[in-house]
Amino acid sequence: MPTIVVDVMPKAELLDPQGKAVAGALARMGxxxxSGVRIGKRFELTVDGDVSDAVLDQVREIAADVLSNSVIEDVVGVEVVE
Amino acid sequence: MPTIVVDVMPKAELLDPQGKAVAGALARMGxxxxSGVRIGKRFELTVDGDVSDAVLDQVREIAADVLSNSVIEDVVGVEVVE
Structure with missing residues (x-):
């Protein structure tokens, strides 16, 4: 069954403490x-049936309304992965 | 500066309670x-300078050792994004 991947990242202008922690750990490891690490979320939605334009539009809507918080996050990718 | 994206997902055979919660919410919204939702992590590493093969190998190593827990997660993608 096809899968649609939705990528959500914290807004660029926001502090990313988790990312900073990982960047610090890498530096300590030498x-x-x-120069920077940012951490976001990756959603994989398994689609029942074919991926029509209507389904893709629905995913974009869900990505904006349900899978991300538009105040602090951006949806940076919606991609069909067979 | 170039960015390398590392995608980490929970192992397929593991329960994904967060994913189940999102899938349930979508169903309740009609x-x-x-048929399923799985949630993982997306790392964006900003590279100082060019992305050489050595840097890519280093990222694959970091992805396996630092950015993911090999007991419960798989690294599903390491990709250079200009």
């Missing part, structure tokens, strides 16, 4: 290649 | 198109 990993210097990265 | 949304019937989906």
């Amino acid at each position: 990993v210097e290649s990265f | 949304v019937e198109s989906f």
